[in-house]
Amino acid sequence: MLRKIIYKEFKSYFRNLNSVFLPLIFFFLIISIFPLLIGPDKNLLNKIIPGIVWITVIFTTLLSSSNFFKDEYNNGFLETYLTSETSIELILFLKIILCWIFTCLPIIFFIPIVSIFFDIPLKNSFVILFTLIIGSPILVSIGIFGSSLTLGIPKNNVLVPVITLPFYIPILIFSASAIESVSSGLPYEMQLYILMALLCFVLPIMPYLLKYTLTLSINN
Amino acid sequence: MNISKIANLKFFFTNTKNLSRFLGLFTFILFFFGIYWGLYVAPSDYLQGESYRIMYLHVPAAWLSLQVYMFMAITGFVSLVWKVKIMEIISIQCAPIGAYFTLIALVTGMVWGKPTWGTYWVWDARLTSELILLFLYIGVIALYSAFSDKRQAVKITSLLAIVGLVNIPIIHYSVEWWNTLHQGPSVTKFEQPSMHISMLLPLLYMFLVFNVYFIAVLIKRVQLGIYNREKRSKWMEDYLSD
Numbered sequence: 462m463l464r465k466i467i468y469k470e471f472k473s474y475f476r477n478l479n480s481v482f483l484p485l486i487f488f489f490l491i492i493s494i495f496p497l498l499i500g501p502d503k504n505l506l507n508k509i510i511p512g513i514v515w516i517t518v519i520f521t522t523l524l525s526s527s528n529f530f531k532d533e534y535n536n537g538f539l540e541t542y543l544t545s546e547t548s549i550e551l552i553l554f555l556k557i558i559l560c561w562i563f564t565c566l567p568i569i570f571f572i573p574i575v576s577i578f579f580d581i582p583l584k585n586s587f588v589i590l591f592t593l594i595i596g597s598p599i600l601v602s603i604g605i606f607g608s609s610l611t612l613g614i615p616k617n618n619v620l621v622p623v624i625t626l627p628f629y630i631p632i633l634i635f636s637a638s639a640i641e642s643v644s645s646g647l648p649y650e651m652q653l654y655i656l657m658a659l660l661c662f663v664l665p666i667m668p669y670l671l672k673y674t675l676t677l678s679i680n681n
Numbered sequence: 682m683n684i685s686k687i688a689n690l691k692f693f694f695t696n697t698k699n700l701s702r703f704l705g706l707f708t709f710i711l712f713f714f715g716i717y718w719g720l721y722v723a724p725s726d727y728l729q730g731e732s733y734r735i736m737y738l739h740v741p742a743a744w745l746s747l748q749v750y751m752f753m754a755i756t757g758f759v760s761l762v763w764k765v766k767i768m769e770i771i772s773i774q775c776a777p778i779g780a781y782f783t784l785i786a787l788v789t790g791m792v793w794g795k796p797t798w799g800t801y802w803v804w805d806a807r808l809t810s811e812l813i814l815l816f817l818y819i820g821v822i823a824l825y826s827a828f829s830d831k832r833q834a835v836k837i838t839s840l841l842a843i844v845g846l847v848n849i850p851i852i853h854y855s856v857e858w859w860n861t862l863h864q865g866p867s868v869t870k871f872e873q874p875s876m877h878i879s880m881l882l883p884l885l886y887m888f889l890v891f892n893v894y895f896i897a898v899l900i901k902r903v904q905l906g907i908y909n910r911e912k913r914s915k916w917m918e919d920y921l922s923d
Contacts, residue, residue, distance in 0.1 A: 574895075606844075608839050614827045617827065624823070624824055624825055624841065627820060627852070628848055630852055630855065634856065677833075
């Protein structure tokens with residue numbers, strides 16, 4: 462059962478490669494719009510590019526996770542998951558991980574290219590990479606939680622960002638501060654440790670929370 | 682009289698009408714005295730002069746904004762676990778009141794900030810976390826109003842409120858860690874409050890008044906919520922036609 466679900470997820474991602482490539486294109490578009498908006502001043506861009514990268518990652522994760530359960534809710538797969546013998550928590554955990562692999566991992570792979578475009582030093586771009594690797598799974602799982610809350614609502618385009626963005630704030634603060642510290646030559650490990658702690662806190666709880674919200678949404 | 686009887690929607694609706702009216706009047710009188718005490722009797726601050734007096738609105742509103750969120754989350758938890766109908770209504774009716782308290786705290790803080798800091802807004806830790814609290818409230822209200830089935834809506838929003846309650850300390854400390862410019866808490870220092878007792882007493886009094894106000898408004902709003910939910914039921918029609 463579990464193997465079949467993983468197979469189905471992979472197949473649905475690969476069948477529609479747009480859902481993998483379009484977030485990446487979106488990411489590049491937003492990043493390249495910023496220099497047009499604030500001018501090509503290199504020092505200024507170098508200072509704010511970590512924030513831009515993070516904002517773009519937020520948009521991308523929100524776009525990809527705001528309708529996360531919609532299809533499975535409409536065609537009845539969710540009920541099947543909830544009544545199946547395989548543990549639903551494990552399925553949900555795998556779904557979070559797969560969503561992260563297909564939406565955030567491509568972006569993370571392209572961070573070195575972005576740092577070439579904006580002339581970021583190697584060490585700084587490594588720290589940006591680390592914060593993204595640790596922080597983006599948290600963003601994805603919170604976004605999926607937001608989408609599970611809005612399952613019973615027919616049109617929820619702006620609602621999911623409004624609900625979930627306040628929960629993103631601690632992650633954003635610590636990753637921005639890690640990048641800030643490394644670019645001014647200060648130690649940055651502490652912020653990364655806190656991010657890891659947040660990841661270890663959120664990721665194991667999230668499948669249980671999602672299961673609870675899904676049962677609430679389905680049993681109406 | 683046992684709890685299950687008070688928790689009955691009909692009992693609550695038909696018996697709290699005078700109570701809310703009395704509490705409203707009571708709040709008005711208490712508030713009048715508190716304003717007099719805070720604005721005329723209390724001594725002026727040696728550093729900030731008279732402008733500090735807005736604290737008597739600002740600080741209780743800020744305390745209440747957090748307290749109401751906690752109350753909302755706890756009643757939401759009770760409604761989720763024990764399926765008490767009245768708790769669902771109480772929980773969701775807390776959200777707009779708390780949002781108003783947050784708004785009052787923010788606006789009075791901005792008014793105070795202009796003469797003291799020279800600007801209406803600074804991106805400082807406590808201001809920012811209060812703003813985020815406002816966004817959390819708005820999220821709860823928006824989520825509730827997006828559902829057409831209101832019983833379902835209450836369940837989902839109370840879950841959001843509980844998760845928000847877990848998140849508030851994390852947000853608060855991360856924001857605090859991010860930037861600190863706001864003057865530190867001057868009441869809850871354990872050794873000795875850095876505020877003279879003649880200033881502190883009206884503040885605590887105003888906190889009490891705000892609490893009474895909150896209860897009065899909450900009862901009124903809960904009655905409205907009960908009406909909206911039960912307006913088609915038989916007892917409501919009988920009661921209203923009498």
